[in-house]
Amino acid sequence: ELKVEQNPLFLSMQEGKNYTIYCNYSTTSDRLYWYRQDPGKSLESLFVLLSNGAVKQEGRLMASLDTKARLSTLHITAAVHDLSATYFCAVGSRLTFGEGTQLTVNP
């Protein structure tokens, strides 16, 4: 059974700082997704990573995938308050989700 673990689960950071969210998964998979969810809202797709070494960037967020290590990272550069949300990674065709990382960016 595929297990997906994210860490940290809670992250409080200051504006302007950098940080990384990690997503580990237990079995080989050919695809990994990152989503954002604002409180009371649905999920918004951020990135789709389909190959080893894939790197995608959008604004202050950059996601990468290492299929050999079964690890994906979501790097936040110079955080701003608008990035406060819960971030989920999801793995595989069945989209097994991690527990989510609740990010709070403080002024």
Place this chain on the structure above:
Amino acid sequence: EAGVAQSPRYKIIEKRQSVAFWCNPISGHATLYWYQQILGQGPKLLIQFQNNGVVDDSQLPKDRFSAERLKGVDSTLKIQPAKLEDSAVYLCASSLRDRGLLVGTQYFGPGTRLLVL
């Protein structure tokens, strides 16, 4: 382009009652998914349709949950009878296709919040 539509947005029922949720995917999207998201957790896939056929329903509690996608467009998810632990947000998502590596982005609807008392 219109997004994934779901209704109702909120539903409160008593345990042992029945409830149904409706989803209309983005036009042209062949693949449709239903997820259950319990508060504080990530979504869990309940069932996946490709057109009007079921691709994966391994995590659907079939003794009480059922889903259909007649004509390969709209879908309904039903719970009968509901239990307290069914309280969650039920999310519908759709994507253009899901064949091997050629998978596209999933677009999620706003969800239906169910509270079972």
